[in-house]
Amino acid sequence: MSLEIIESCTNCWACEPLCPSKAIYEAKPHFLIDPDKCTECAGDFEDPQCAAICPIEGAILNEDGVPMNPIGSLTGIPVRAD
Amino acid sequence: MQLPVINNAASEAPKGGCSAGSCGSTDDQMNHLPEHIREKVFNHPCYSEEAHHYFARMHVAVAPACNIQCNYCNRKYDCANESRPGVVSELHHPVQAVKKVLAVAATIPQMTVLGIAGPGDPLANPERTFETFRMLSEQAPDIKLCVSTNGLSLPDNVEELAKYNIDHVTITINCVDPDVGAQIYPWIFWKNKRIKGREAAEILIAQQQKGLEMLVAKGILVKVNSVLIPGVNDKHLEEVSKIVKAKGAFLHNVMPLISEAEHGTYYGLTGQRGPTNEELQALQDACEGDMNMMRHCRQCRADAVGLLGEDRGSEFTMDKVEQMEINYPEAMKMRAEVHAAINEELESKRLAKETKVQLVSIQGLKPKEVTRPVLMAVATKGNGVINEHFGHASEFLIYEASSEGMRFIGHRKTKPYCEGGDTCGDGESALDTTLRVLAGCEVVLCSKVGYEPWGPLEAAGIQPNGEHAMEPIEDAVLKVYEEMRAAGKLDKPVNLQLKVA
Incomplete structure (x- = not known):
């Protein structure tokens, strides 16, 4: 059970201090989640904290590889049909 | 460092005439603030x-x-x-x-x-x-x-x-x-x-x-x-x-x-x-x-x-x-000297302005006739003086002069008309940008203005003026306004729509 940060991450540091398992760490080219430590905040918080503050749609995936914050869910910017 | 208290006599200045209102540049706004x-x-x-x-x-x-x-x-x-x-x-x-x-x-x-x-x-x-x-x-x-x-x-x-x-x-x-x-x-x-x-x-x-x-x-x-x-x-x-x-x-x-x-x-x-x-x-x-x-x-x-x-x-x-080696305690001494020099200049400016205000109140000058306000654009690199060429300015400060005095309105950005050298090829479209951002202004004050932009500026109703190079902005703006008054240019209601809007 682990979330994953992908390349659209902008390295804004918002998630890192929130992680109750200290699973998030600074890396190049972007922050990463240690899958052995990540608990998806189970037992600590109702919502996974990294996904609850991440400003970039699609940058954090769940264990099935599905975006926690799908396109259009945060900014309301209309989705382009292409 | 104990900072000098500037203009602590301001509150005693006469309340009538200029001191109470919008006369002088907007730094007077600061005079209304508690000490x-x-x-x-x-x-x-x-x-x-x-x-x-x-x-x-x-x-x-x-x-x-x-x-x-x-x-x-x-x-x-x-x-x-x-x-x-x-x-x-x-x-x-x-x-x-x-x-x-x-x-x-x-x-x-x-x-x-x-x-x-x-x-x-x-x-x-x-x-x-x-x-x-x-x-x-x-x-x-x-x-x-x-x-x-x-x-x-x-x-x-x-x-x-x-x-x-x-x-x-x-x-x-x-x-x-x-x-x-x-x-x-x-x-x-x-x-x-x-x-x-x-x-x-x-x-x-x-x-x-x-x-x-x-x-x-x-x-x-x-x-x-x-x-x-x-x-x-x-x-x-x-x-x-x-x-x-x-x-x-x-x-x-x-x-x-x-x-x-x-x-x-x-x-x-x-x-x-x-x-x-x-x-x-x-x-x-x-x-x-x-x-x-x-x-x-x-x-x-x-x-x-x-x-x-x-x-x-x-x-x-x-x-x-x-790569830089910084000795900050040394730098702090130099900084204190520079700050003291600037503070002195600001204080002398303020005293000069106060003297003017007091003179007006003593002489009891009759109120000036009310003339229409004029927007003027100023090209400056800082220090409160007109010290930027028209063609090098990437922004203009906008002042409004009126019979009440003058006030700062804002700044407007543009592309420098001429960066010098090869980039001048792009000059024409940059001039169009400048003419657009200066819309509503009747004068542009700069340390120098070239022959080429002169015509288009005049045609757009903006008088180029390079006669006040290195003068304090406030003095120059008020002088030009006075010249416009003397020349009868303030009689006609031009550009009033801006005030109404």
């Missing part, structure tokens, strides 16, 4: 219109995280409110940031103020922000520290802010009505949850207002920034201005929305336009009756360095800073 506030802001370029001609500021980008989303911001870049969008700042750890501040302060002694404004929200990064402040308050006690925030975490941080002698805080308040807020803020991160819509705006507004009250109670100066978004909060900002003034904010800065589509913001991509120069000025004028309005804001980047309107950040990239 203890004026002492704090007289050398702060962001808070005092007069100071911004002489003193410089810098920002360090130590705070990347943010706890809210604004519709004028794209988080792939810096905060679009506190920084011009579309560019990413070089992010620093606190130790690097402090090194950079010391290097800049030693190289640019006019630098009096260090701000943390992002690129996210400083108080959403409390460890990095306060670590930077703590080190600077120890190592560079001659630098003023300030911070700019969206306000969400402000109440939790007021105690900590007070610890490091941070006596200036800017809060961005775009609304006091959650229904307006819901159109500006899609979400906030609050108590370990992402909250959306009206509820989010409600919490944010409550936190901002609470933070404002707590800061004022602590005696910390508060400036309020608002982004003017036509059709969303334009009417509403007059109410915002009244409320924040009543709660004790000392300055209100209404900034135009920046919403270029290429910045990829919600507003940019959905066609939300920014205000025109005239709309911005009209709102600032409408708020002015109630509140000190700031009109010289340049919407600096989160890593800006130098005088407002200039950015010397490229001279202080981290690799360059690492």
